[in-house]
Amino acid sequence: MNKTEYWDLSTNPTDETYHSLIKVLCDHSDTFYFITRKELSYDQDVLAEFDPHIIETYQTKEWANTITMGPPATVYLMKANEQTSKLLQHHANGLYDWIAPKLPEDLTFIKNSFTWFTSTTHEEFGGFSIRSDYYRKLIHTVPGLKVQRIELE
Incomplete structure (x- = not known):
């Protein structure tokens, strides 16, 4: 396999499917990130729980699937x-x-500097970018995960 395949989530993974998905994503990624936006509020206690795992934080107007015209978001890149x-x-x-x-x-997971899972939670979108048979097979090991391959022209 030498070109990238795109697989979108058909439904919101919840309950055991969500827990299995997160385990697979973390087990097969080096890093992940989520973002916060200045104009929105977040539970600071939740953010504090991730502090020991943060590699870096930075401001940007562009991240996976998103370009904002508003204030920059803060990206929390972590292990x-x-x-x-x-x-x-x-x-x-x-x-x-x-x-x-x-x-x-917007949880986003990265392996070997390649972003292989992205989500845009406000729009209820999530999907995979797959470059190997191993990862294609891996997404089909998550019980109850509903995905569909997207054919790009």
């Missing part, structure tokens, strides 16, 4: 590991729960 997997599972019961005012937004 994907067992501890962060448990935090992501603990604080939400579905992918699209990652939204203000409680939680940061």
